[in-house]
Amino acid sequence: EEEDVKRSLAKFYEQLWSGNGQRDPSWGWNATSDPCTDKWKGVICDSQSISVKKIILNGLNLTGTLDASSLCTAKSLVVLRLNDNHIDGEIPEEISNCKQLTHLNVSWNQFSGNLPSNLSRLNNLKRLDISNNNFSGNLPELPRISGLISFLAQTNQLSGEIPQFDFSNLAQFNVSFNNFSGPIPDLHGNFKESSFTGNPELCGKPLPKACPPSPPPKKSSKGQKIEQVLMYSGYILLGLAFMFFVAFRLAKRKKTKEEDVVKKGTVVDGSINKPSTAPSDYKAGASRSEFSITSADQSAMVLSPLVVLTSPVVKGLKFEDLLKAPAEVLGRGRHGSLYKVIFEDRMTLAVKRIKDWAISSEDFKRRMQKIDQAKHPNVLPALAFYCSKQEKLVVYEYQQNGSLYRLLHGTQNGQKFEWGSRLSVAASIAEALAFMHEEFHGDGIGHGNLKSTNILMNKNMEPCISEYGLMASDSQDHSSLSRGNSFKAIDPKSGTMNSTFKADMYGFGVILLELLTGKIVQNNGFDLARWVNSVVREEWTVEVFDKALIREGASQERMVNMLQVALKCINPSPEARPSMNQVALMVNTIKEEEEERSIVFEP
Ligand SMILES: Nc1ncnc2c1ncn2[C@@H]1O[C@H](COP(=O)(O)OP(=O)(O)OP(=O)(O)O)[C@@H](O)[C@H]1O
Numbered sequence: 362e363e364e365d366v367k368r369s370l371a372k373f374y375e376q377l378w379s380g381n382g383q384r385d386p387s388w389g390w391n392a393t394s395d396p397c398t399d400k401w402k403g404v405i406c407d408s409q410s411i412s413v414k415k416i417i418l419n420g421l422n423l424t425g426t427l428d429a430s431s432l433c434t435a436k437s438l439v440v441l442r443l444n445d446n447h448i449d450g451e452i453p454e455e456i457s458n459c460k461q462l463t464h465l466n467v468s469w470n471q472f473s474g475n476l477p478s479n480l481s482r483l484n485n486l487k488r489l490d491i492s493n494n495n496f497s498g499n500l501p502e503l504p505r506i507s508g509l510i511s512f513l514a515q516t517n518q519l520s521g522e523i524p525q526f527d528f529s530n531l532a533q534f535n536v537s538f539n540n541f542s543g544p545i546p547d548l549h550g551n552f553k554e555s556s557f558t559g560n561p562e563l564c565g566k567p568l569p570k571a572c573p574p575s576p577p578p579k580k581s582s583k584g585q586k587i588e589q590v591l592m593y594s595g596y597i598l599l600g601l602a603f604m605f606f607v608a609f610r611l612a613k614r615k616k617t618k619e620e621d622v623v624k625k626g627t628v629v630d631g632s633i634n635k636p637s638t639a640p641s642d643y644k645a646g647a648s649r650s651e652f653s654i655t656s657a658d659q660s661a662m663v664l665s666p667l668v669v670l671t672s673p674v675v676k677g678l679k680f681e682d683l684l685k686a687p688a689e690v691l692g693r694g695r696h697g698s699l700y701k702v703i704f705e706d707r708m709t710l711a712v713k714r715i716k717d718w719a720i721s722s723e724d725f726k727r728r729m730q731k732i733d734q735a736k737h738p739n740v741l742p743a744l745a746f747y748c749s750k751q752e753k754l755v756v757y758e759y760q761q762n763g764s765l766y767r768l769l770h771g772t773q774n775g776q777k778f779e780w781g782s783r784l785s786v787a788a789s790i791a792e793a794l795a796f797m798h799e800e801f802h803g804d805g806i807g808h809g810n811l812k813s814t815n816i817l818m819n820k821n822m823e824p825c826i827s828e829y830g831l832m833a834s835d836s837q838d839h840s841s842l843s844r845g846n847s848f849k850a851i852d853p854k855s856g857t858m859n860s861t862f863k864a865d866m867y868g869f870g871v872i873l874l875e876l877l878t879g880k881i882v883q884n885n886g887f888d889l890a891r892w893v894n895s896v897v898r899e900e901w902t903v904e905v906f907d908k909a910l911i912r913e914g915a916s917q918e919r920m921v922n923m924l925q926v927a928l929k930c931i932n933p934s935p936e937a938r939p940s941m942n943q944v945a946l947m948v949n950t951i952k953e954e955e956e957e958r959s960i961v962f963e964p
Pocket residue numbers: 691692693694695696697698699711757758759760761763764810813814815817827828
């Protein structure tokens with residue numbers, strides 16, 4: 362039987378190359394050798410080297426077709442990644458014989474035709490990515506797969522209605538840029554417009570286009586009567602709700618006016634000279650005077666109170682509370698200052714004061730609220746913000762475990778930062794950033810200032826991206842953006858500018874370089890990037906890696922793979938940089954390979 366699998370896999374591989382003949386013999390994949398013990402390229406086996414678990418052949422210029430009936434004789438296959446190739450033809454019915462599959466990724470190929478209806482029989486599937494192909498026709502009954510957590514099908518020509526998935530179970534869902542039609546099913550508030558945009562015939566929330574009232578089915582006169590009664594009572598309810606709303610607004614406006622008077626009193630009554638309760642690390646002079654710059658804008662301040670976002674942590678926090686609490690300057694960057702604000706009994710906050718950002722208060726508010734809606738465990742949410750013409754403040758929870766920068770370069774504890782942990786950090790940031798880029802694809806909101814000081818370690822020592830979207834992309838001089846080369850990539854489908862995303866890619870590439878080299882970044886990473894590039898060009902690649910990693914015995918193969926990913930990200934030409942989704946996959950693959958190997962070598 363094992364012989365069968367071998368022969369079948371070799372045949373599957375033949376078909377993948379049927380478009381051209383450039384095969385590399387060092388990849389193995391012939392029936393005279395063994396996929397596990399002879400380490401065929403892209404094949405990962407179980408720890409006993411008996412059964413094939415994963416086939417990972419992404420980004421290899423494969424031009425043939427997918428021979429699923431051969432492939433699925435390897436019954437133990439769990440992961441199949443064929444993304445970023447030029448594979449065409451259909452996905453054959455026989456794919457349903459790969460019963461163990463949990464991950465199937467065929468994105469960025471030229472697959473076409475209908476999706477096989479029995480795709481829905483793969484009931485172990487967790488992630489299915491068929492995006493960026495030419496698939497057409499209706500979706501099979503994918504909601505039958507109860508454990509599905511990610512379904513990505515954007516940029517195809519799929520049509521018909523979107524079935525009712527269990528949206529509360531899905532972490533990722535995207536069917537944008539297809540030909541779907543009809544109403545969007547109930548999402549239970551889970552996904553945004555960006556998951557559905559680019560389907561002209563699709564309607565209903567969260568798209569701006571409302572669905573036309575469904576034509577009344579022919580009914581008996583009794584049915585019609587009931588419907589009319591319902592309709593009129595609906596109108597009455599609506600009217601009542603509107604009156605209630607107006608009354609509420611009036612009452613609230615009156616209250617705010619009263620509050621304003623109170624607030625004005627408080628501020629004038631000397632909130633500026635305080636504190637007796639200052640903790641030891643409170644540096645009175647500089648920080649207080651800096652912070653009270655806001656008083657120059659007092660009238661505006663009092664009129665527009667702090668906007669508290671969805672977080673319950675700072676509920677009831679007022680702008681003057683912020684002013685009154687002892688504060689310490691943590692940093693003065695190019696884009697503004699950061700303060701640590703300590704509340705005696707409650708919490709410690711980090712408050713970013715952004716300077717010179719020509720964005721209207723309205724736009725800033727909208728932007729902050731939008732960002733707040735995309736929640737990811739590895740992205741630090743803003744708790745509140747404040748904006749007036751002169752002043753923009755964003756409040757975060759203070760993270761006492763410091764930043765990735767400190768973890769890499771901090772000397773105080775001499776703690777080791779091992780290869781496995783560095784890989785995990787890279788993978789988590791990549792996933793989170795890919796998620797955010799996907800969320801804001803249509804809005805063009807990237808991070809804008811990605812660097813290791815903006816990656817904070819949370820309570821569980823998990824990395825969190827901080828300050829997402831706080832910088833207008835054009836105010837930063839990463840990469841070639843501001844070096845005279847005024848690049849503005851226009852996404853052909855959504856028409857949005859994605860230069861901010863490409864700048865993030867550069868920032869992420871530099872973070873990877875920091876993780877690999879352990880070197881300190883200056884000058885936005887240009888120096889480090891130039892140095893690494895020159896060393897690699899001279900073919901002294903091993904020289905770039907952090908000595909601590911070499912000492913630890915980290916896998917050079919995977920460090921080199923990671924270096925290659927970093928070099929793609931810092932490509933001087935923004936158009937040539939991969940997308941964050943692609944990079945997240947690459948980084949994850951390297952991380953999974955590492956984990957796989959460490960399991961194999963465990964006693
Ligand atoms: N929420 C937070 N909790 C704890 N430390 C933080 C928090 N946010 C930022 N820091 C740390 O405070 C320091 C100063 O932050 P700041 O954002 O001013 O610096 P920067 O990111 O280097 O500058 P800029 O963002 O203006 O380019 C950094 O070392 C950063 O890691």
